[in-house]
Amino acid sequence: MAVRIFEPGDDYVLNHCTKYLSRAGLPPAPGDDARNESFRARIAEAWRFPIIGFMRDADADPDLNLVTFVYKTSPGDPRQVQVLGTFSELYRSISLAPVRFEDQDTGYRALSVGIPKAQVHTYKYVVDGRYVLDPINPQRVILGNGRPWSRFFTDGYLQPLVLEPWEIRLLYRLVEQILPFRGKEAENFLKRYYFGLNREQRKTDMPKAFRLDDSVGEVNAIDKFLAREEAHRLADYQLCLRQIDRALRRQNPVLEPADMPAQDFVELYEKMAKSHGSGDNPIPGWNYDEYGNPSFFLYILRRHAVTAAFAHPKYAGNVGAAGWAYLSERYSDPAAGTLFDWRPAIERPIGTSAYYR
Amino acid sequence: MQDSFDVIVVGSGAGGAPIAHRLVQAGHNVLVVDKGPLLRPHYEVPGERSDFRRDEIYASSTEKILHVPGLANTGVSYYSSHVEPDINDEPHVYKGPDGRDYGTIEGYTAQVVGGGTQLYGAVSLRFTPTDLRLKSFNDNRRKPIAHDPNGDIRREARDWPIDYRALEPYYVMAEEMVGINGTRENQQKPFSAVKYQKPLAPNPISSYAHDGMVELGKRLGPGIAPYRTPLAVITEDHPWSGRQIPRNAKGEPDPEAGKTSYVNRYGDPLGLKSSTWVALLSPIKDKPNFAIWPNCVVTHVVSEGAKVTGVRLLDPGGVERFVKAEIVVVACSAIESVRLLKLSAMADAEFDRRINRNPLLGRYFLTHCFGGARALMPKRFDKSKALDADWATDCCATEEFLEENGLWAGAAIYNNTSDQALPLSLFRTYGSQDLDTLWNGFMGATDMRGDRFIDFLDAEFGRGLSISFMANQVPQFDNRIELHPQIEDKWGRPVAYVIKGWHEHDRYLMDVMAKQCGDVLRYGGDPVGHDYQIEGQGSIYMAENALARMANHILGGARFGSDPNDSVLDPQCRVWEFDNLYVTDGAFMPTSGGANPTLTIQANSFRVADHLLTRI
Structure with missing residues (x-):
């Protein structure tokens, strides 16, 4: 080679x-x-x-x-x-x-x-x-x-680098509690969007989207942030996902955490949001000696999830700019058309700028 | 390696580039040194791919953690631009209200060729004539100054040693040579000539700001109407710099190409934003009498008696070099310029004696009183089609307004169109007050998830409109830049230590001005009842880290004046005790002006350039 x-x-x-x-x-x-x-x-x-x-x-x-x-x-x-x-x-x-x-x-x-x-x-x-x-x-x-x-x-790498498969499955379920892309309406949008891409983009982006479980690729981008720019946060994920797995099993002893209904994740999310330490609304199953502040991890996750979904697609989330397209479709005016016309500012082939490469 | 020049300019931003441009055009041998990299617009790069990107993570990075030991906020997160220094490498430290020391990203104007003009929102307002004579105005005013029980303002206000008439031709020169669009009508400042390019159509959301400003002007008395905010973005071909508006498929200029909302806090890949690189330095880059050394750190100004002989610098490989010059111009932004002079004094007793002939170096450090108001407007618009500020008004800068309200100085008011226009900027600035607290609001709003996440977007996306004011801060001797006694940068040099507070009158002034900004939205959002519900109004003194806030308008610390005992620089911005050392960034200002400072820094540098041409 x-x-x-x-x-x-x-x-x-x-x-x-x-x-x-x-x-x-x-x-x-x-x-x-x-x-x-x-x-x-x-x-x-x-x-x-x-x-x-x-x-x-x-x-x-x-x-x-x-x-x-x-x-x-x-x-x-x-x-x-x-x-x-x-x-x-x-x-x-x-x-x-x-x-x-x-x-x-x-x-x-x-x-x-x-x-x-x-x-x-x-x-x-x-x-x-x-x-x-x-x-x-x-x-x-x-x-x-x-x-x-x-x-x-290099840009757009799609395989996990630092997170384990079970961590990724759990993370998908957590992120879907924050971002709007897993509701029925949004899922329909994403399917329409990916099928509607032009031929060149469909060839490159659709397989990514489906490999990424119909999402806009947030979890993959988080894995990349943890591998490079924010490697200092990898330990937070590793420690907390273990606690989350444990807490979910305590909450619902019947199902594997990644297979639990959304309500289990909502319940745990709410508990984490209220728990800032072992003496503050403690979560059953959470070992505070290993990670002391569940709400702090939620803060990091919220920032990462939204960054991954709406940052430039080169960061490997926002696949095919689906996050931007979601906003573009949701906010439009019958007379003016879309109220988030992002394409003319962005380089081809993601956008349509005639001048910016 | 050339080691001798007529003039060395330290810093390539608003204070340095105009001088370099003029002197090189006149045939003099000039070296510009900048600590940051030289990142170019697309037309100067192979493949036309600029290193400036329309990428929101370029404006505010992924998370970094402050690791500098010994600071009260060691361990906090911060998110800086790709052209700001990493504050672990070169922190700015400020004294917090609890007396402890904190690191901050505030106060850097960018570390890149072009300096702050690569990142700024490009607002290019002139100061008013009153801004330059605040001592005279307040000595002769009819009504008393509010909230100044000890008479500090009358004691500390200074007239500039030059008046507006002396500066005005250089405003014209800057407006023409830098490349600025705007309108003159309704500005409350005299113009001898109008060199503005034609502004683009404003974003439709700005009509609320326009209507509110019209109403505010009527209510404040003489009916002063708004004008298009002068912005340093070209909208037509710019013969001075050779820049062209992109051509569409039909070969016609397409000035709308610049309206992307990737303007404020972004270097412009197309070079339409008039950074000092594209406007002033790139046009001379191929001249044999011009050299620019990016990635070099000037460590000392070197002198023999009253004559500066050159500078010592570290080249990109870290090798120390001495470069000779007949004249040295320091213009690396007020905090860093003061720091460089103080570091030079530490290394040389004679330099120390001369630069510190009075106790004023670093003193009377200034930023701006600023703040504003925000509302969610009745209709949604595509805010991603904007440059930045669309409308401005001078109705709070008239002497009548100041008399009526007991204010010592006035303010410009303008609307910000591009703020929160792009998705990540909407989230990361939600509930945050400044660059030090980005993301905090969104991260902590844990109930904003799922449907409520959508509710938030439905309520806010494309609907936010903010109105800002920019006003003079009362000069205070105790507001100052020092060298920090313990903390050093990555080269082992003491870092800058910012010690400043707000005067009682500053707080009063900010309350008055924030109310006017709120009224613009109340009037503009509700054309009938003039009582539109706004999200809030406020000012920086209310922020958690109010003492760090600077809006990156860092001014004063080496003020110019006519009295050697009351200033660091003479009226030509020459250090009094040196024959050939000049300081031309915002440090020269004795008062901070009622508007964003960049155009005034540029105009003053053109003025100093004319002076230098008379002596070399």
Whole structure:
């Protein structure tokens, strides 16, 4: 599998990495895990690496993301830095090139490659022949041989990355208590909407929608937020979904939680909303030592659910812009037409803008 | 690497770009340094794909957590724009009402080439002549000032060392060269020339604001009518910057393409919003006597005696460099400019002695008194087809209004059309008061789910209309920018420490102005009874974190004046004790003006540029 290498230019790299990586001190030497972890933890937005951008050349494939690997070392460091990953042949590492500013070495080493959207990959850097994890990107995964690798995923990835199947099933049921997409009327809308997409969109979006259980893909997007931008919230989900599973079983000992009627979820939702700690409307079955504030988790879930449903489709929720289309159909005027005409502002093929790409 | 320039401008926003533009056009060798990246509009990028995106998560991110140790709100969530600094890297700290220190996202104007003009709502109002002579006005007023028992206002108000007539030609220049649409009629300020581009048709929901402003004007006396809010968005081809309105399939200009509601808090991928990059710097980018270094952090201004010799900066790789200049202009937004001067003083005793010849550096820090009112209007409209503010009125800025109400200074009032127009902005600003409290209202409204979620959308989507006022804050010596004694940024430098409070008169003024904004909605929503039910009216002093609120209008801290003992800068914005050091962002303002400040900062920078052209 040959990977396509692109050269967006040193300015592109600096404009996308300096704000996050410029800081006092240099990265510790590879191999010193504790110091490397401490260095990485101080980078406020380390999750932005590698940079998942969009293709810039006019003739480039729109189904690719421009993925830019950035390694930081000191200016003038003579060591070779390469990257080895599942996006290319695993026997061939590819060199990162020095990034220059005003003809001076900045210490950044970078490589940009085109990688298809909706993919996940693992990689390592090779620094002077030594294999190291990406010292910046916090995404790690333990592969079958027990070894950790760095990981990234491209836009619109649809498989779960960090949540377990049972967690996802439970999350679907919780999210449907918040968002309006599971009512009869809304379900009918979504079916009409997905069948009504043009041919090109139907080919790409309808399978996603049905794989995502007729929803607008909120749970998948939440999984992606927890894998990258909001990895700090993954523990909240893991701890709370366990408590929720336990509380639901206490409430209804007959059915599996994911199969329980909506009323069971409503009941638990209401209990969680009222419980801010073990001494405050305690929920039977909830272990407050493991997670002390059920209502706080509801707050996070509410923000995530609505963000996932109405953010740009590239975040893998709002599939085919169905969340926007729902608003567009619900709010219309017989004379003026829709009162949320979002399409002309948004790039093709999701929207219809003639100018914005 | 070139290491010597005629002029170095620190900051590429409203205070720096006009100077760079004028000096480069006149043939001088200029370097602009900016801490942030250079993100370009689509027509400057291969594939025409701008790094500015119509993506609501670009305006306010996914959740980040404040980790800076030692702050009272360490652990809180915040949601910043992709071009604001991460406050874990470079926090702004303010002293809360309980005396403890808090981190805030307020007070950054953006860290990107173009500065705050990349993110702002583009409201480009002039100040009134009275705004520039508030001492004279209040010394000679007929009726007493309300809520000022100690006479602070008469003691602390300052006239600007230049009057409106001196600034006016530069307003004209800025309106023409930056690219602003609007109307002159009904504005209560003299115009020697009108260079506005033609405004686009307002969003229909703004008709309520228009009608309410007409009624308010009648009731306040002389019947001052509203005008189209001047907005820094081009609606016609702009020969000064070479920008063109997109052409439709027939080859005709399509100015409506800009009406997307992805305007306020968004960089514009099409370059129609007149950021200082697209309007002033991009047109000179290929000139051999111009250089722009994004991603570089100026750490110190360096001097020998009364002469500044250059700046020290960290390049993108973190290497420290010294760059020489004949003149240095500091314009990296008031808080950061004051901080840079104080950091420079820490490193050099002589610089310290000169910059602190009086105790005023950092003092009289100002923001605006602001607030407004909001209502859900009788009809629903497509608010996603908007730039931002459609209508404005000066009926609360006249000297008659100030006399009648015992106010020391006036305010501009305008409506916000694009707020809560897009779905995520509706949810994340529900019940929140500012950038520090985004999402809190929606997250906590746990009963808004299922059918009630739909009820909320039915009630609010496309129906919200807000009216804002922007007014002068009383200058106070104790309102100030310092260096924080403990907390450092990611480069190990002390961060800015904002200490400010509201004067009793500020609170009174905000109550009066919020009432006028509420009345605009009451009158406009109910053309017969003039008593439309509104959601509420209020002002920033009521907010939980009222002491942090700045609307990103960060002004003062290095005020200019005619008396070296009463100001940091001379009338040309030169630091008194230095021959060749200038400060031209909002820090120069001795009073904050009754309108959004950007146009005035730009006009003043054009004025300073003319002065610089006489000396180099």
